[in-house]
Amino acid sequence: MQWRWTWTGRIACGGPPGEEVLAAVRDARAGGIRVLLVSGRILAELEAxxxxLAGEFDAVVAENGAVLALSGVVRPLARPVDPQLLRWLTERGVAVRRGMVILALQASAAHLALDAVQDLRLDAxxxxxxxxxxVLPAxxxxxxxxxxxxxxxxxxPHSAIxxxxxxxxxxxxxxAELGVAVSNAVDSLVAHADLVLPAPNGVGWRRCSPARCSAAPSWPSPAAGGSTSESTARAGRSPSQRRRRPC
Incomplete structure (x- = not known):
């Protein structure tokens, strides 16, 4: 079976991707590989x-999965967080940035955000x-x-890295079918990943070529009897069968 890989994930840190990373993205797309940028950041901030941004990727998923930009159209994938929450936080001096759906703030204010969700009895x-x-919708x-x-x-998703x-x-x-962590990922993600890259951020992404990473998995494809159920771990694997590999 000819796998058609889609790439998504970490390619930059503290600014736009470097030219070498963008060149790798363009090469991948020219070779028929779909490349998506999936970010927790507010889309307007990313674009600024x-x-x-949108022209470099086949799609951009922003706000931690709450907003999709595709083919020139931007749309929310969830209802916005209740505006009461923004008022509650700003009244207490918390600096909050509002996206199409989410609220973004410093992690140091987590205790106040939790108090707000509990006080307002929100499903967030x-x-x-x-x-x-x-702060996202549940x-x-x-x-x-x-x-x-x-x-x-x-x-x-069985064709995605x-x-x-x-x-x-x-x-x-x-x-995704193959879950990959860059070398500077948080420890919990490194332990969870199928594959760990030898370099950080976009450098790691660039060094792990589609040919090398697509050759790594040996699990059955859907056409060969692999599971297509979202309730089953990817391609029939249980969580205990996930294994970490160097790229």
Whole structure:
């Protein structure tokens, strides 16, 4: 079977991707590989920092899976967090940035965000991304956003490689056929990943070529009897069967 890989995940840190990373993205796309950017960040902030962002990727999933930008159309994948929460936090002096769906703030204010959710009795979740904190509608994850984006592109999650580095990337790695951590990923993600790259951020992404990583898994494809059920670990694997490999 000819695998059609989709790549998604960590390619930059503290700014737009470098030219070498963008060149690797363009080469991958020119070779028929779909490349998606999946980020916890607010889309408007990403676009301000990285003009032309949407044109470099087949799709952008922003706000930790809550917003999808595809084919020039941006749409939310969930209802926005209740505006009461923003008022509660700003009244107490917390600096909050509002996206289309999520609220973003410093992780140091997590105790106040939790108090707000509890006081207002909201159905919301707090998700950390290293030093940042996101308040999202319950059930929204990067993994769910990835699955929605792949569905729009007509690509199966069984043909996807996901690369991540932070606490909010667990669901992303679980949603793809191959879950990859860069070398500077948080310890919990390294332990969870199928494969660990020898370098950090975009350098790691670039060094793990599609040919090398697509050759790593030996699990059955859906056409060969692999599971297509979302309740079953990827391609018939149980969580205990996941294994860490160097790239």
């Amino acid at each position: 920092e990285f003009p032309g 979740q707090l998700v950390r991304n290293r030093g940042e904190l996101m 059930g929204v994850t990067k993994g769910g956003g990835l699955v929605d984006a792949l569905s729009e592109l007509g690509v199966s 996901a690369v991540g580095d932070a606490e909010n990337d667990h669901a992303l790695l679980e949603a």
